[in-house]
Amino acid sequence: MLTVASEIDTLVRFGRALADPIRCCLLLALREAPAHPSDLADALGISRTRLSNHLACLRDCGLVVAVPVGRRTRYELADERLGHALDDLRSAVVAVAADRTCPDAAGKDCC
Secondary structure (H helix, E strand, O other): OHHHHHHHHHHHHHHHOOHHHHHHHHHHHHHHOEEHHHHHHHHHOOOOOHHHHHHHHHHOOOEEEEEEOOOOOEEOOOOHHHHHHHHHHHHHHHHHHHOOOOHHHHHHHHO
């Protein structure tokens, strides 16, 4: 059973992963289907070295796993529920972005 401290740590790791646009793109790509690093690098238009660093971060956060396939490695989400969580988060963010009831939204560009 998770304690409050470990739940917070888990959310912080998820937030760290989402804090970078490339990692967000990687998570969304892997939400669609597992992929090999070379394919991910080509799809995102980044170097394999840069991709490797981001995949290492996502592995360290426990969000993706590396699966050996012959002489290659394929990456996939660590749990299928992460895909659902990403969908829910995207829906919530879109809903919040569309709700401009905050009186300071236009002037402060804060929400």
